Amino acid sequence: PLIARFLGENPGVEIDLTLNDRAVDLVEEGYDIVIRVGVPADSSLIARRLAPxxxxxxxxxxxxxxxxxxxxxxxxxxxxxxxxxxxxxxxxxxxxxxxxxxxxxxxxxxxxxxxxxxxxxxxxxxxxxxxxxxxxxxxxxxxxxxxxxxxxxxxxELTVHALYAPGAAPNAKVRALIDMLAKAWAGEPPWERAAKTAAKAGRYTRAR
Missing domain, CATH: 3.40.190.10 (Periplasmic binding protein-like II)
Structure with missing residues (x-):
C-alpha cells in the first residue's frame, strides 16, 4: 500500500522493486536502497532506522x-x-x-x-x-x-532499516521514499497495533 501511495503522490517516478530475503550487495547489484530487517551484516553501509x-x-x-x-x-x-x-x-x-x-x-x-x-x-x-x-x-x-x-x-526484538552505500547519498526521489516510510511507521507501526489488537481479543494464548 505504501509503494502505491508513493507512486500516486509522485507521478513520473518509476520503481524497480525486487523482493528477496537474501542479503544483497548494493553496489555490485545496482540497488539505490535496501529495506532490511535486523542488524545490517555490512557495517560499512549507512543505516536509517525506520521502525521496530x-x-x-x-x-x-x-x-x-x-x-x-x-x-x-x-x-x-x-x-x-x-x-x-x-x-x-x-x-x-x-x-x-x-x-x-x-x-x-x-x-x-x-x-x-x-x-x-x-x-x-x-x-x-x-x-x-x-x-x-x-x-x-x-x-x-x-x-x-x-x-x-x-x-x-x-x-x-528487531529493527527495520533503510540501507544505502556510503558516498552514494540517496537522490531526492529515494530520500522522499525513505521519509515517507519513516513517517508512516513512526511511533507504533501498524503491525504492532494489529498484534496488540489480537492480544486483547484473546487470540495469543489459546487456539480456537
Missing amino acids: ARLMIVGSPEYLRRNGMPKTPADLKRHNCLGYAYWSLRDEWHVTAPRGKLERVKVKGSLVANNGDALRVAALEGVGLIQQPTFSICDDLRAGRLVQVLGDHTIR
Whole structure:
C-alpha cells in the first residue's frame, strides 16, 4: 500500500522493486536502497532506522489442537519447528522469560525455507510452528488464523532499516521514499497495533 501511495503522490517516478530475503550487495547489484530487517551484516553501509519489529512464535489453531499448546520453552523440543534458512540459529530458538532468563532451545522441523512467506503459508496449513516478524503475521493473528505461542515470553526484538552505500547519498526521489516510510511507521507501526489488537481479543494464548 505504501509503494502505491508513493507512486500516486509522485507521478513520473518509476520503481524497480525486487523482493528477496537474501542479503544483497548494493553496489555490485545496482540497488539505490535496501529495506532490511535486523542488524545490517555490512557495517560499512549507512543505516536509517525506520521502525521496530519483533519476532513471535506462532502456529495455526489446527496444529495446536493436534499437538497441544507449548507451556514452556522446553516444550518446543517436541514440536515441528520450521526453520528460516537465512538465520544461522534456525535449529536453536532463543526465548527470554518474563523475568529475563534466556533459554536456548534446540528444535527440529520438517521444513527449512529461505522465504518467510513460504513459512507463513506452511504454518497456516498446519505444518508446524514458525518464528516470524510481527509485520508478516499481524493480519493472521488478528483474524485468528495464527495463534501466538509463549505469549508472555520475548523472542527477539528487531529493527527495520533503510540501507544505502556510503558516498552514494540517496537522490531526492529515494530520500522522499525513505521519509515517507519513516513517517508512516513512526511511533507504533501498524503491525504492532494489529498484534496488540489480537492480544486483547484473546487470540495469543489459546487456539480456537
